[in-house]
Amino acid sequence: MIPDSMTAKPISRYPVPKPEALPQDIRDRILAVQEKAGFVPNVFLTLAHRPDEFRAFFAYHDALMDKEGGLTKAEREMIVVATSGANQCQYCVVAHGAILRIRAKNPLVADQVATNYRKADITPRQAAMLEFAMKVSQRSFEIGDADFAALKAHGFSEEDIWDIGAISAFFALSNRMANLIDMRPNDEFYLMGRAEEPRAKDAKAQPARGRAA
Numbered sequence: 001m002i003p004d005s006m007t008a009k010p011i012s013r014y015p016v017p018k019p020e021a022l023p024q025d026i027r028d029r030i031l032a033v034q035e036k037a038g039f040v041p042n043v044f045l046t047l048a049h050r051p052d053e054f055r056a057f058f059a060y061h062d063a064l065m066d067k068e069g070g071l072t073k074a075e076r077e078m079i080v081v082a083t084s085g086a087n088q089c090q091y092c093v094v095a096h097g098a099i100l101r102i103r104a105k106n107p108l109v110a111d112q113v114a115t116n117y118r119k120a121d122i123t124p125r126q127a128a129m130l131e132f133a134m135k136v137s138q139r140s141f142e143i144g145d146a147d148f149a150a151l152k153a154h155g156f157s158e159e160d161i162w163d164i165g166a167i168s169a170f171f172a173l174s175n176r177m178a179n180l181i182d183m184r185p186n187d188e189f190y191l192m193g194r195a196e197e198p199r200a201k202d203a204k205a206q207p208a209r210g211r212a213a
């Protein structure tokens with residue numbers, strides 16, 4: 001069931017609709033996400049404040065992030081995390097950082113990419129991809145033929161380059177809306193995809209001192 005009460009701190013500065021007030025198609029989508037993830041990401045609840053924009057937002061999101069193409073799903077998430085970090089969007093860095101850790105099967109990469117992708121443990125191809133993504137996000141007026149040539153040298157096609165740019169541009173919108181409405185990341189995102197520390201494993205494997213095994 002869709003939760004109708006969240007944490008003590010509001011998840012948006014705008015009203016969040018009650019589950020029973022949602023249009024059926026939006027309610028169905030949210031329930032499907034909850035069934036798959038085990039919780040409802042707050043972006044679904046907060047954007048439901050405007051149903052028509054909710055539908056348009058997620059239609060474009062799905063067209064960009066779920067499609068087949070030359071970019072892996074992890075690389076698509078890298079673009080989101082890097083550009084969202086530059087735009088200081090807490091929600092998108094936290095939420096998509098969690099997805100990136102899972103899709104890359106790497107508990108470190110999201111933090112590295114969000115902080116400074118140039119020093120992250122990624123391939124030269126991925127670094128070139130993020131360099132272009134950041135340019136689209138921050139300085140799109142500077143894009144020229146040399147940028148396309150640099151990406152093609154790394155094996156990206158014209159359609160791949162469109163994807164990189166479109167993801168960057170779409171999440172520039174998402175970042176700004178999340179900051180506008182003060183969208184709060186779900187607590188569940190913070191631990192998703194993180195490896196358990198060895199010390200914690202050791203502590204579980206051994207009985208505490210002074211306690212019988």
